[in-house]
Amino acid sequence: xxxxxxxxxxTFLYRxxxxxxxxxxxxxxxxxxxxxxxxPQPFEQREHQARSAxxxxxxxxxxxxxxxxxxxxxxxxxxxxxxxxxxxxLMNLALSQRELDLSRYxxxxxxxxxxxxxxxxxxxxxxxxxxxxxxxxxEPSTSSEKNVLQSDxxxxxxxxxxxxxYVRAQxxxxxxxxxxxxxxxxxxxxxxxxxxxxxxxxxxxRLLSNIRELExxxxxxxxxxxxxxxxxxxxxLGPLSFQREMLSIRRDAQALGRELGVAKQQLAALMNLPPxxxxxxxxxxxxxxxxxxxxxxxxxxxxxxxxxxxENRPELREVAYQLRSNDxxxxxxxxxxxxxxxxxxxxxxxxxxxxxxxxxxxxxxxxSWNVLNIFRxxxxxxxxxxxxxLLDQRQLALTTAVATQLDVSLARYTLRLGELxxxxxxxxxxxxxEGQIESGYKxxxxxxxxxxxEQMNSLVSRVRYDLALADLQNAYANVYASLGIDxxxxxxxxxxxxxxxxxxxxVMWARRNDGVALTRAAPVPRLVRPRFQAPSATAFxx
Numbered sequence: 001x002x003x004x005x006x007x008x009x010x011t012f013l014y015r016x017x018x019x020x021x022x023x024x025x026x027x028x029x030x031x032x033x034x035x036x037x038x039x040p041q042p043f044e045q046r047e048h049q050a051r052s053a054x055x056x057x058x059x060x061x062x063x064x065x066x067x068x069x070x071x072x073x074x075x076x077x078x079x080x081x082x083x084x085x086x087x088x089x090l091m092n093l094a095l096s097q098r099e100l101d102l103s104r105y106x107x108x109x110x111x112x113x114x115x116x117x118x119x120x121x122x123x124x125x126x127x128x129x130x131x132x133x134x135x136x137x138x139e140p141s142t143s144s145e146k147n148v149l150q151s152d153x154x155x156x157x158x159x160x161x162x163x164x165x166y167v168r169a170q171x172x173x174x175x176x177x178x179x180x181x182x183x184x185x186x187x188x189x190x191x192x193x194x195x196x197x198x199x200x201x202x203x204x205x206r207l208l209s210n211i212r213e214l215e216x217x218x219x220x221x222x223x224x225x226x227x228x229x230x231x232x233x234x235x236x237l238g239p240l241s242f243q244r245e246m247l248s249i250r251r252d253a254q255a256l257g258r259e260l261g262v263a264k265q266q267l268a269a270l271m272n273l274p275p276x277x278x279x280x281x282x283x284x285x286x287x288x289x290x291x292x293x294x295x296x297x298x299x300x301x302x303x304x305x306x307x308x309x310x311e312n313r314p315e316l317r318e319v320a321y322q323l324r325s326n327d328x329x330x331x332x333x334x335x336x337x338x339x340x341x342x343x344x345x346x347x348x349x350x351x352x353x354x355x356x357x358x359x360x361x362x363x364x365x366x367x368s369w370n371v372l373n374i375f376r377x378x379x380x381x382x383x384x385x386x387x388x389x390l391l392d393q394r395q396l397a398l399t400t401a402v403a404t405q406l407d408v409s410l411a412r413y414t415l416r417l418g419e420l421x422x423x424x425x426x427x428x429x430x431x432x433x434e435g436q437i438e439s440g441y442k443x444x445x446x447x448x449x450x451x452x453x454e455q456m457n458s459l460v461s462r463v464r465y466d467l468a469l470a471d472l473q474n475a476y477a478n479v480y481a482s483l484g485i486d487x488x489x490x491x492x493x494x495x496x497x498x499x500x501x502x503x504x505x506x507v508m509w510a511r512r513n514d515g516v517a518l519t520r521a522a523p524v525p526r527l528v529r530p531r532f533q534a535p536s537a538t539a540f541x542x
Contacts, residue, residue: 077501154346312484
């Protein structure tokens, strides 16, 4: 009776253990899954504040301060060194170079060290059974310990992997070239923008103070004219006509001043100056400005210019690298279709005391071939050919676009040069007219009204001349960008100081016949007379 009860309880206990054994892993997996569940966790406001403060601080940190007026080539040097768009492309180039360095290691043999430990609570053991009689021929025996530690150090080299790794390294080298061309493109655009912004900032530096002073003078004259109209000392038509002329000229001056008003802020952004940084522009004299324009050396040979543009434009060079990388992909496809041969040599050790030799040298070779890769090869070749045709059409489209851009930039340069000549002649004629009017006013032959009107016209003509000069400088930089000629030389590193970069840029652009490169700054000219003093009605109207 006791034996039957014991068997009953034993069977019940065994079944419960089996049931728990089946449910245990399921419960463990459920616990792991619930513990690995990830919920969205938004940043807190203080984390956003800390991040924004850090970004603002680092965006303009570690920059050389400005101690003197900024000339064109210092502005270029600061843009090359500190502009964040340029830094991004520089970091992208550095990353591509690191990827190339890393890809070279894939061509090396593999040296793998392994350490393997296995243990159990009893011996594995084994028996032998006769295939003829079915009888056990040996007693259970073992040739392995319960706990075994094994280690090996194996040197292996796969010939096919080496070939593929070599092709991938070549493609990584092409990606370095692509990153270099993208950096060239950004630097070209950056220098073009700096040249335009600097000349506009120079115009603003020279003229905005004069615009503000002459506006005060004009306002005083307008107030005087309104006062004369109110008291009725003169005919109403005279003061009203004068007010209309002054307001019309003032409107033109304000419109021109609006174009220059943010030029220094745009230049500061290109140089990545901290917001609110105050600086001045090193202004070239007017004679130097015109000599620099006359010295621009742009050959009148469209065929040679187009050839230069096709050779140098970063976009076309980038496609050339992509085409070469695509051709190398075809070599990789052929290699993948070949058999693989793996050679290996290693030293092994085992702690199993049942082994007669528990340390040994192993070597061998293994060949394998995925035969299905042969059937895949034609499809890969078709895909590579289609990609090559696409890249070829892209470079043809880019060739047409480059030719169009070059023609437009040359035509734009010619038009801007003509506009500047007209603006210069107009300004010179207006300056002589103002001189004659001023002499007549001093001789009391002409009215103050006429003098103020001509002073305003002189200021407007000077602003238009400076804007035409800035537009021509932009057109000149656009021609260089269309040709793809580097605005900096290869040895100009962003690790150099701003003064060193500016000196190298000055010498380089002097060799390119940019007459401003070796000039000194000139003081800001005064274009208006001292603040207006309200004259009598007789002196005012004559």
